[in-house]
Amino acid sequence: MHCPYCRHPDSRVVDSRTSDDGGTIRRRRQCPQCSRRFSTTETASLSVLKRSGVSEPFSRAKVISGVRKACQGRPVSDDQLAVLAQRVEEDIRGSGQAEIDAHGVGLAILQPLQELDLVAYLRFASVYQGFESLDDFEAAIRRLRDEGPASS
Numbered sequence: 799m800h801c802p803y804c805r806h807p808d809s810r811v812v813d814s815r816t817s818d819d820g821g822t823i824r825r826r827r828q829c830p831q832c833s834r835r836f837s838t839t840e841t842a843s844l845s846v847l848k849r850s851g852v853s854e855p856f857s858r859a860k861v862i863s864g865v866r867k868a869c870q871g872r873p874v875s876d877d878q879l880a881v882l883a884q885r886v887e888e889d890i891r892g893s894g895q896a897e898i899d900a901h902g903v904g905l906a907i908l909q910p911l912q913e914l915d916l917v918a919y920l921r922f923a924s925v926y927q928g929f930e931s932l933d934d935f936e937a938a939i940r941r942l943r944d945e946g947p948a949s950s
């Protein structure tokens with residue numbers, strides 16, 4: 799980790815503290831060249847394996863942009879999308895996986911999206927679950943109707 803003040807390419811850890819929930823580690827570092835101190839925060843990385851075989855860091859922004867398309871014209875606010883993306887990340891992290899494929903991310907989106915907006919859910923599910931015919935839509939709609947009287 800290089801020094802943010804003088805860009806010296808190395809730094810020394812002088813203190814490490816784990817957060818209460820164990821999810822992050824905060825380190826105090828000191829630069830051996832200019833002697834200034836700075837902090838870093840370390841969290842377990844969560845990566846998404848894309849269909850191309852390339853993995854990239856999990857991004858809430860990408861979850862939001864994917865879901866936003868399905869929500870076009872629906873009464874879903876940006877705040878609700880942000881909460882949904884946070885929940886998706888927490889669910890995936892909570893499952894203990896360090897890497898998940900793009901399809902797995904899509905599946906993790908389905909449940910919170912179903913609770914948010916059923917039309918958006920159907921649009922999204924039709925892509926991620928590869929609906930091929932009206933039968934697939936019918937089956938999904940039947941399941942939604944069975945699950946809750948609020949569905950219409």
Ligand SMILES: [Zn+2]
Pocket residue numbers: 801802803804805806829830831832833834
């Ligand atoms: Zn320095």
